[in-house]
Amino acid sequence: MRHGPGHNHGHGHRGGRHPAPLRGFRSFVRGPLRRRLFLWVTASMLATGLVVGTGMTLTGGTWRQDAGRMRQFAAHRLAEVWDSPAQRDALVRAAATELLLDVEVQDATGAVLLRTGEPCDGEPDFTLPVERAGQRLGTASACRGPGRGRPPWRAPLGWVLAIATLWMVSGWLARRLARPMDLLALAARSLGEGRLDTRVDLGRHATGEFAVLASAFNEMAARIERQMGDQRELLATVSHELRTPLAHLRVLVELMRDAGGPERMAEQMEREVMELDSLVGELLANSRLDFGQLTRRALDGGELATRALERTGLPLELLGVQVADTRLEGDATLLGRALTNLLDNARGHGQGVVALRLLERDGRLAFCVEDQGPGLPPGEEGRLFEAFYRGRATGTGREAGALGLGLALVKRIAQAHGGDTFAENRAEGGARVGFTLGPRPPPSG
Template sequence: MSRLGWFIRAHLRRRLFVWFGVSIFITFLVVVTVMNVMGGLMGGGSSWHQETERVRTFVGHQLAAVWDDPARRDALARSVTQDLAFDVELRDASGALLLRTGGPCAPHSELTVPVEREGVKLGTARACFGRTRPRQPWRGPMVLLLAGATLWMATGWLARQLSRPLDTLARTAQELGEGKLDARVQLGRHATGEMTVLAEVFNEMAARIERQMADQRELLAAVSHELRTPLAHLRVLVELMRDAGGPERTADQMEREVVELDALVGELLASSRLDFGQLSARELDGKDLALRALERMGQPVETLAVEVADAKLVGDATLLGRALANLLDNARKHGQGAEALRLLERDGQLAFCVDDRGPGLLPGEETRIFEPFYRKDRGGEAREAGSLGLGLALVQRIARAHGGDTFAENRPGGGARVGFTLRREGPPAVKSPPTATHSRV
């Protein structure tokens, strides 16, 4: 998966995780608030603080009733310790200790009860956790922490389950955009009602795109094939016209137009093969490729300069031949002819480049000449009629399909050097073409 796809997936899962966690926290606050409100309504407006005050008042009255009888007072205190698991500490009005049923209470006890009778303070009773009920202040927060962690993990699992179908859909959409037209969404056991409908709609769309692309490829192949037949007939007719004593200039013009049309059809075929990922990679010899390109373009074999010890490579012979022909044709049209076709090592890759005899490149043209439909010549003049500026753009596409790229630069001695690199071991990945029958491309 690409970096963008990973970021989208992680971002979606993180957002779901956070929002579920926030929802749980808000739900907890609402429940606590509602319980407090309902407790207050059911208790006649009382609260926890009021209930505590009632307990204090009750205990204070019970102790005040027996305060003057030490035996009954001490028995009541021990009864509280035994029944309620509280340590009790009784002190008189001066603060002197009267009774302690367990360990000493802290200054801030759980419950401090003033013992009074008719507004006169008799003493103080303190109730606290002691040995009878060991105090564990961490227990409450620990329970809350464990409950929160459990809910948080459940939130993460739920976010992952909800985002998984979207992850699958995003990954399949990315594969479809990369040219894998047979990619389909397979949700499996993670399918839900809405996501199943979305996956079915996506798969139907992908199937229509695959069929349309296959139909376009069939049409392009048929048209390109049919164009070659009348072009061949035209060339024969031109030769017959020459033999019959027709105007030589007219014959030459007709032949040039036929050659130009044939080249355009060849570029159209090469472009369609790249569009549909139809690369027939096999072991090749770079020197043989270059010699065939020179022969095809009518250039002398002395133009070839091999500057590498090993010119072996893996690639598509037809497409690489088209790229070399376009380089030589570019030098002929816009560089006053090719001075040399070189095979050399560049950045660890095998490179084919053509040195021309022209004035060189203008500033900024090193990359612009590879743009489709770029129609300015290096001297600022418009390109010749019939030139669409697709030759070098096609060279760049062929080079990148073979794991390389194009380059253009001015030579120190004058003229320009235009070429492309490619991986010796072949294209990085050859995509499978869309399903179709009887393809001629």
């Protein structure tokens, strides 16, 4: 059974389906290379932050012990000079100056002995009890004065700026690393769409393996362009060589008729020649589509339909124009071939042409041919345009010897012009087969 592009075989989930959040996460992770690089760099930043935070937490006890020992040292030094006011004041002022603190020293009764700077606004940052031999001498409290300490928002702001800078750098780095792959992917898509002159120019990104890959791609594209050019030349030569003997055969058939040869044999030979000529025309049109040789220009749908009726020998009264604007843009030769194939199909397999109509279908310009046959059997509307499909023995009345390339070519021509084909039964009997075109060109002027 053929599965669509979105089919999952579903390992580990019943029915082959994953929960919507998981599917969304997987599609995001499996996105472009630059996105995956960006995610990896972001993940490494988070992991680094986690490791640093864990290390700081584990070593925080040591820092607190060191801070406690420093407080104890300061209290002992202050106790040594407590009885000498001059030395005590000098030590306090030196500590306040070096550590950018406002210090206040009180005796055991709470009387202020010395204050450097302004009193603490609220609770002090820390308080040191000053003791000697178990006797309380006093206390020293300290706090950061106005303008001396860092604002409390500076540390978080620094972290935010650092993380934002690393994040932007990681995005730039991911884009730079993925840029060559993006250029190669665009070139491969362009080459696959038929622009054979596509080449990759990585510029300053041409380093290492990317330069080797770009060079290999350019060599491959050059070989493909050269081979396709050779095939186009061969096709032009073969088409000329085929059409020339066919024209000679037609002349010989007319000479045989003029000489009084059997009319029945002449008619059979002429039918075979016309069949060969039609087959060669269809093969050449298919080749033009394969090579992407479409010559687009502004056309008039009514004129195209008129020429198709004249080419097939049908009366112009069969043309019905049901739209006011018949402008279109496309390849006149290929569109003419598509209309001729529709008319030949209705005349040969639909028991005659009822009308060739120009109408609007789903907001687009459409050509359709109506026949007076028995109509299409159920299920054949979609298969009618398959290559080499001859239809059922009953219904369309296709001849056993037909290759079934005519309507398949119509579908290819329609798709090359941005449209599609359709087939349906008419309420009054017979079938309606046609094709739509892409968006119309804007009005001139």
